[in-house]
Amino acid sequence: MPALLRMPGVAANATDAVLSEWQVAENVDFTADEAIATVETDKANIDIEAEAAGVILRYLVTPGSTVEVGAPIALTGHPGETVSDLDQALRDLGISAEENFDNASNQDMQVEVTAASSHDADVSSPGGDRGTSTQRQFVTPLVRRLAREANLDLSAVSGTGPGGRIVKRDIIALLNAGTSPRTATSSASERTDADTTAATSTAETADGRSSSGGEAAETSRGTVTEREAFTDTPHSRMRKSIASLLTLSKQNAPHFYVRGSARVDALLALRRQLNDVGDVKVSVNDLIIKAAARAHVSVPAMNVIWLDDAVRSFGKVDIAIAVASDRGLMTPVVRDVANRGLSAVSAQTRDLAERARSGKLGQHELEGGSLSISNLGMYGTEEFSAIINPPHAATLAVGAARSEPVVIEGEVAVASVLRVTLSVDHRPVDGAVAAEWMKVFLDILHSPLQIVM
Structure with a gap:
């Protein structure tokens, strides 16, 4: 059964x-x-x-x-x-x-469709209004969208689904048969387009010259211009969610920003050494994730989130990483970063990023943590400020490492400088706490052996 x-x-x-x-x-x-x-x-x-x-x-x-x-x-x-x-x-x-x-x-979309009845009044007779009959049909949002895209008149479609409802196969059958009933709006639109084309194809100007093609033309109906071409892409469920969450974040979480920069020549040299001898290739972002986790351990007041009735503190450090995908921004969470080795963190980060781009993440892999890291350095972005990803208490925005002149012990030298901006929710985190965290984080970047110790 x-x-x-x-x-x-x-x-x-x-x-x-x-x-x-x-x-x-x-x-x-x-x-x-x-x-x-x-x-x-x-x-x-x-x-x-x-x-x-x-x-x-x-x-x-x-x-x-x-x-x-x-x-x-x-x-x-x-x-x-x-x-x-x-x-x-x-x-x-x-x-x-x-x-x-x-x-x-x-829940079907119950819609009223109006069709001309068989006993319509003669429109040519004096005062004769076209009669209409109204019937209710049950159609799905998918069918409604397909009908709108194909300019189909649903009032003339017979449904073959349960209870006579119109289903997708009914629309496809009509389109394949080539006998699709067109909507009145579509027909009117076609007539208007035809009139507009006729008006713009050859229009006589005041001095006898003709204007043709897509140029604006003065006619008895006014100035006609080409319509601007554009495409409207319907919002996906994920795009709507991103828009809603980030809008609420800016509205509800009082953001403040702590900015800093660090010389990262030693960090880049450490990465090269690790990749020369290790099986797992380590990225700059992997080192930044580990450095942020170390800073959270040193400043536990940053490892929190705001709840309506309490501030929740965490015993482990879980960090979300921002990953751009075709569907939108995703933030999978790397678990227990502080207690795991750099190679393990690097491998998990790579796995999460790949599955985020292919849409294969589980819901549980997108939940948890108190900090997000967004790195746009690979695009050459020097610095930026990020919106906090709810319910996290902060988001770290990471730019590109640039060669810049710096003063070292009174001498001008060239060094690789990395700029970062920490966006912080002022409800659970005070300014002094965020400043202390930033100092610790920058010190770790400057002396990166702490990351692998």
């Missing part, structure tokens, strides 16, 4: 998630622990893994849908099982076939 696969709770306090894609096709066997589907939370893409071997008999949710935690997303069964009647299978499982499983959290 078929069983329901439900949306799991993939993140703490999450009430829903987006089903990004199915990893296993319908009627194709899968094994235990194999990824069946990928879901998107506010911070990461997470694979849903099978608890036991089986087969997906029928998808109940289309990719791109937002689904409540616990809502059915697929019918699964043993290999060889088939489902010929989806509605009956759902009823057998105690679920009404009228419930919608084609979009987010069982």
